[in-house]
Amino acid sequence: MGRRQLFQRLAALAGAAAVPARNAAAAATKNIYRAIGVSPVINARGTFTIITGSQSLPQVKAAMEAASRDYVHMDELMVGVSQKLAEVTGAEWGIVTNGCCAAIAHTTAACIVGSNPERMQRLPDLTGLKNEVIIPTYSRNVYDHAVRMVGAKIVEVDDPARLDEAFNQKTAMVYMRASPLRFPVRSCQGMTPRTLTFMRR
Numbered sequence: 268m269g270r271r272q273l274f275q276r277l278a279a280l281a282g283a284a285a286v287p288a289r290n291a292a293a294a295a296t297k298n299i300y301r302a303i304g305v306s307p308v309i310n311a312r313g314t315f316t317i318i319t320g321s322q323s324l325p326q327v328k329a330a331m332e333a334a335s336r337d338y339v340h341m342d343e344l345m346v347g348v349s350q351k352l353a354e355v356t357g358a359e360w361g362i363v364t365n366g367c368c369a370a371i372a373h374t375t376a377a378c379i380v381g382s383n384p385e386r387m388q389r390l391p392d393l394t395g396l397k398n399e400v401i402i403p404t405y406s407r408n409v410y411d412h413a414v415r416m417v418g419a420k421i422v423e424v425d426d427p428a429r430l431d432e433a434f435n436q437k438t439a440m441v442y443m444r445a446s447p448l449r450f451p452v453r454s455c456q457g458m459t460p461r462t463l464t465f466m467r468r
Contacts, residue, residue: 349362
């Protein structure tokens, strides 16, 4: 068999194998969840992680597809994405996570160890580090475990008047859901210099 015939036969075999693969891909795309025994649901709640978050916009899908074509260094990618998020949102920095739980865990870890790589490697061993997270009673929810999984201790406060006394040398973070009717705290208003000092450390 000559080289030309060999290449022709290999090309034919590749083409024949590609047909079933294309058909399978088309079938999976059409009904990708049912193909693995999962039933799609009608989302009447909004953006909730438990029901797979939210539908992506067409431009987001296009960006994801474009990003899948190259390899990059993850540290450099995180810096670039964080800077872009800061620019878009007006925040100092940003991070992309896989939902509420991951976001809370990352935030807790950042408040405890900052940008110190050695401290990061120690998690969840918080010996000698700030390890308390203050949470108003109304803010307790099913994602509390995202705070605890980092090794932090939750300090629950049931009265705005007791917020100040909850702060101490071990306070790493205050975790508060927005609800001015239940816990009327406005930024740092009403907090004493002692409290603000602990927050800056």
